[in-house]
Amino acid sequence: MHQHTSIWYIHSNCSDLQDYWISFQRWNKYWYFHAWKKKVPILVTYIISQIFGVYFGMVFSYLVLGHDQSLNLHPPDNQNQEIYYVFLTEMFFSWIFMTVYLHAKTSKIAPSTDPGLRAITMMVVQYVNSGMIMPVTGGCLNPTIGFCAVTFRAIVTKHSETSYMKYLPAYLFGPLIAGFLAGAFVRYVALVVAPESPDSAPPEFNTSKQQLNDSRSTHGGAAADYYQIRNNHD
Numbered sequence: 001m002h003q004h005t006s007i008w009y010i011h012s013n014c015s016d017l018q019d020y021w022i023s024f025q026r027w028n029k030y031w032y033f034h035a036w037k038k039k040v041p042i043l044v045t046y047i048i049s050q051i052f053g054v055y056f057g058m059v060f061s062y063l064v065l066g067h068d069q070s071l072n073l074h075p076p077d078n079q080n081q082e083i084y085y086v087f088l089t090e091m092f093f094s095w096i097f098m099t100v101y102l103h104a105k106t107s108k109i110a111p112s113t114d115p116g117l118r119a120i121t122m123m124v125v126q127y128v129n130s131g132m133i134m135p136v137t138g139g140c141l142n143p144t145i146g147f148c149a150v151t152f153r154a155i156v157t158k159h160s161e162t163s164y165m166k167y168l169p170a171y172l173f174g175p176l177i178a179g180f181l182a183g184a185f186v187r188y189v190a191l192v193v194a195p196e197s198p199d200s201a202p203p204e205f206n207t208s209k210q211q212l213n214d215s216r217s218t219h220g221g222a223a224a225d226y227y228q229i230r231n232n233h234d
Helices: 002-067 083-105 115-133 143-156 165-193 221-233
Strands: none
Touching: 002 143, 083 115, 083 165, 143 165
16 A cells, blocks of 8 residues: 555656646747747848848949949859859858857957957958958848849849849848858857856955956956955955
8 A cells, every 4th residue: 555655656746747847848938939029020120121221222322323333243244153052152151250240249259358359350251251252152141132132133124134033042041041050159159168257257346345356456457356356265
C-alpha cells in the first residue's frame, strides 16, 4: 500500500511539473508574441518612410540630373551576370556591412566608445563594400534602395532602354536575408561571447556619495577605479 502511494505521489508531482512547464511555455510564447506585436507598427513605419524617402530621392535626382545621369541600378553593361550570382554577392557583402554596422552601433560590442569613430566605421565599411561589388552588381546593399531604384527606373524607362527588372529579387532579398543573418549573429553570438567591460558595471559609491568608477576620477579611468574597488572589497 505504501509503495503504491509513493508511486502515485511521484507520478502526481511529475504531472504537476509537466503542467507547470507547459503553462510556462505557453506564457513564454505569448510574451514573445506580445513583444513582437508592439514592434509591428514601428517596423511598418520604418518600411513606409524608407520607401517614400527613396522614391522622393529618385524623383529629385531624375529631375535634376536627367534621364541619363540619374541612378540606374544594374550590373555593368559588358557583364551579363546571372541572377543567382548577383543575389549571392549582394547577400554576402551586405552581411559583412550589416555585421560591422551593428557592432559599431551596439555599445557592448562596439570597438570604441567615441561616437565619431563609430560613425566613421559605418561610413567606411559601407563605402568599401559598395565599391567592391559595384563592378559585379552595381552596389546596392539595401533592399529598399534596390526595390525603389529598379521599379522607378522601370516606370520612367524609354522604349530603347534595357529593363533590369529581372535583378529585382536579387537586390531585394539578398540584402534583406543578410540583415536577418547579421542581426541573428550579433544577438546570439557576439553579445553572448562578449565579456563584460568595467565601464558597463553599475556605479559604486563611497561614504561621501561620490561615484568612484568615473573616468575622470583617476588617471587610469573607470577600469582602474573598478578594479581598485573590487580589490578593496576582497
